[in-house]
Amino acid sequence: MPEDFLINRANFYLSLLDFAKRPTGENYDKNKDVIVIFVCMFDPFNENQKLYHFRMYDPKLNMELSPNRHILFLNCKGTKCRVNASVQGYIAAMNGDLSSTEPLVQSVKNDLEKISHNRIEVAKIMELKEKERVRAQYYKKEGIDMERLVGVKKLIRTIIRISNDDATAFNEAKAQYGDYYTDDQLKEFIAEARNRTLQEA
Numbered sequence: 001m002p003e004d005f006l007i008n009r010a011n012f013y014l015s016l017l018d019f020a021k022r023p024t025g026e027n028y029d030k031n032k033d034v035i036v037i038f039v040c041m042f043d044p045f046n047e048n049q050k051l052y053h054f055r056m057y058d059p060k061l062n063m064e065l066s067p068n069r070h071i072l073f074l075n076c077k078g079t080k081c082r083v084n085a086s087v088q089g090y091i092a093a094m095n096g097d098l099s100s101t102e103p104l105v106q107s108v109k110n111d112l113e114k115i116s117h118n119r120i121e122v123a124k125i126m127e128l129k130e131k132e133r134v135r136a137q138y139y140k141k142e143g144i145d146m147e148r149l150v151g152v153k154k155l156i157r158t159i160i161r162i163s164n165d166d167a168t169a170f171n172e173a174k175a176q177y178g179d180y181y182t183d184d185q186l187k188e189f190i191a192e193a194r195n196r197t198l199q200e201a
Contacts, residue, residue: 006044010036010054010071018069033068039094043075050078050091152177152186157193166190 017034038044045052052073056065074087076094083091089100090108098109152173159169173186181189 006038006073007054007071010038010073014069014071033070035070035072037072037074039074039076041076041094043077044073045075047080048075048078049081050075050083051081051087148177148180152181153189153193156186156189160190160193166194169193 013036014034017036043049052075054071054073055067056069057063058065074091076091078091085100086102086104089102089105092098092100093105093108098105098112100106155176156169156173159172160166163169169190170183170186173181173189174183177186
């Protein structure tokens with residue numbers, strides 16, 4: 001990632017925070033500290049430093065223009081420069097070592113455990129939703145099949161009452177429902193309709 005892109009992005013965030021933290025009409029001498037921190041799993045400036053700290057400073061005048069505005073780049077792969085135990089523990093945590101007892105590291109560890117738990121819960125919810133979707137499709141299909149079955153049997157009974165001819169009932173049922181039922185099934189429906197018609201008589 002180009003250095004100028006990172007710097008421009010950091011300055012943009014710094015300006016947004018600076019503006020947001022100063023209420024309209026408030027005196028400028030009451031500006032609060034504004035710090036932008038980038039946590040990088042790569043070395044953004046190729047100097048192997050653990051921490052890069054940027055300020056508006058003139059070395060000739062030995063003067064800092066804005067002492068309450070800071071841009072920090074934490075390089076989790078760096079080995080140079082000394083940082084406090086909390087930052088070092090955080091760097092270790094970002095590289096997979098959560099053994100530090102520093103509060104910051106323990107906070108990260110707790111957050112990761114919550115995320116892991118939430119992912120498991122989300123996976124369970126998604127599994128349940130998928131089962132519900134499959135079940136709904138099954139019931140919908142079963143409902144369509146049942147409606148079709150009622151329809152073909154009703155058609156056969158009606159034709160038998162009117163014509164009393166199995167061949168006519170078979171041909172009409174096959175014409176309308178032949179894509180869904182075999183000839184043997186249609187003949188079974190006709191036999192069933194015959195028995196039912198006799199019972200009704």
